[in-house]
Amino acid sequence: MKEDPIETLRQQDTNLRDAIKLEEEALPPMPADLNARLMQRVEEERAKEVAKRRRVRMFWPLVAAACVAALIAVFLTPPKGTLEDGMSAGKPVAVKVDKPKREKEVPQVEVPQKATQTEAPQRISIPSEEKVAEQPKMKRPAATTSRPLLAQKPVAEKAVAENAVAEEAVAVVESSTEQSIPETPRGEMATVTLTERDIPITRPENYQYTPEEIALMKKQANEAYLKWVELELEISKYTLEKMAQK
Amino acid sequence: MVTDIETNLIEGLREHSPKAQQMMVERYGRHVFSQVVRLLPSVEDAEEVYQDVFLKVFLNINRYDEEKASLKSWVSRIAYNESMIRAALKHLPPEERSLITMFYYEEMSVKDIAYVTDSPPNTIASKLFRTRKKLCKIIQMIQS
Structure with a gap:
């Protein structure tokens, strides 16, 4: 009811309408590729949303599996004793x-x-x-x-x-x-x-030789060396005798 | 209040049909752009707000109530609010503006913003809260 007089006023006020029209024309025009860019962004957002949902879908089964594994571990492990x-x-x-x-x-x-x-x-x-x-x-x-x-x-x-x-x-x-x-x-x-x-x-101390063991080893080594020298002497004597015979 | 074409369009939008979205943009794009440009003199800002408006429309189409208003009015309302927020942002100091931009437009987490700005997350959260309040006051001032 109240809108009608306002509507008639607006239709009658041609000057104001012209002014608005002029102002609208002075505004920068809408870029031609704006809608294409918008649709591309919408696609990107949709892909993001799908990826997010997929991640959530992948996440919960993993959580459930981890919980089950933890429960099994708790119930199947033997007591500490x-x-x-x-x-x-x-x-x-x-x-x-x-x-x-x-x-x-x-x-x-x-x-x-x-x-x-x-x-x-x-x-x-x-x-x-x-x-x-x-x-x-x-x-x-x-x-x-x-x-x-x-x-x-x-x-x-x-x-x-x-x-x-x-x-x-x-x-x-x-x-x-x-x-x-x-x-x-x-x-x-x-x-x-x-x-x-x-x-x-x-015991770590058993990894090392005791002084008695070391002395025994030295003694055995000396004896072995003497025996080797005696053997060498015998060999040389034998060869000398053979040469003398020849 | 709502024509058959609009009913089909809303149905398509609720099913997230790309065809319906394309149709929506073609049908109301020019109107939204002129509305945004009137409030935001910068074309770059207007283009960003234009895209944000339609993204919001596509995301929140399920919240649209045909009983309350026509689709065009609903879209205009979103465009108006978005433009007002963008205009109010210009009145904020650079630090607060960047916080709002990072949180709402770039959808960064408080933790990430804290890392970027080299400040504790709690400080960022409280700053965001204060900036939001300030933004509301600025919008009220612009409207009045």
Whole structure:
């Protein structure tokens, strides 16, 4: 309703319309290639959009796969306690060692006091090697064994332990148990800490020759040299004799 | 309010049909350009705004409501707003203008702008916020 008088005014006002027309004509013309450039830009934007969508489409399956992998890793990995890399990593490992059963000593307790007093110092003076022989039931963890933390070993392994080869390791274990662990009641377990250093072959000092070994090698080399000189002399004597015969 | 041709055109635009987009540009291009040039004396600026207007139209066609206005009016409104923003930008100091240009026109992230300007991202974010407010005030002043 209100627009009608304004519309009539606009149609009647020819001067104003002419002025607007003139001003429009004075404005810069629209470039001919502007629409082409616009359409090109639209295409570029569309390509960008498609690439973005594709990236998003590629991204989420990867995220899902990563989540599934993480879940599988969490649920399928064994608990920490069963991991077997304790010894190989060079970290100290707690090894439970059976205290030797002293079944034979039990009757000794019943012996009168005088007898026990005389026996006690004897026991102390026993060298460590003998002690090893006396205590065959002690469990010695092998450096490469995969279960150093097992508390109880089967009987077969006990037998192997009895014939154990690495006496030094045993001695170390033995000495450490003797020194650090107080005597526990029979049947209880004692904890000993073993490292790679306790295995003789891995001790760095064993990589080098001892002075005794070096002296022995020198002696052997000298003897070999003397023997070689004697042999050369014999050879030359033999050749001289042959030449004299000729 | 909306003719059959326009209805088909809007349908095509909503389907992102290149034909419909071409038709839209041919139909309303001259009108938009003259409107932009009237507000922005520089032809380069007018050309940029012209392209921005049509890109906005193509991207936001789903937000167009036929009940409220004709397609031509809707496009004119976008052109007017874009031109006003561009005109207001001229009144900003160079630093703020470059921030707005980088963020809105070049679509750079705050992190990238921070790297370019060698300033912390938080500072850039707060500067952008302040500049936006300033821009609104300038636009209101131009309109009044």
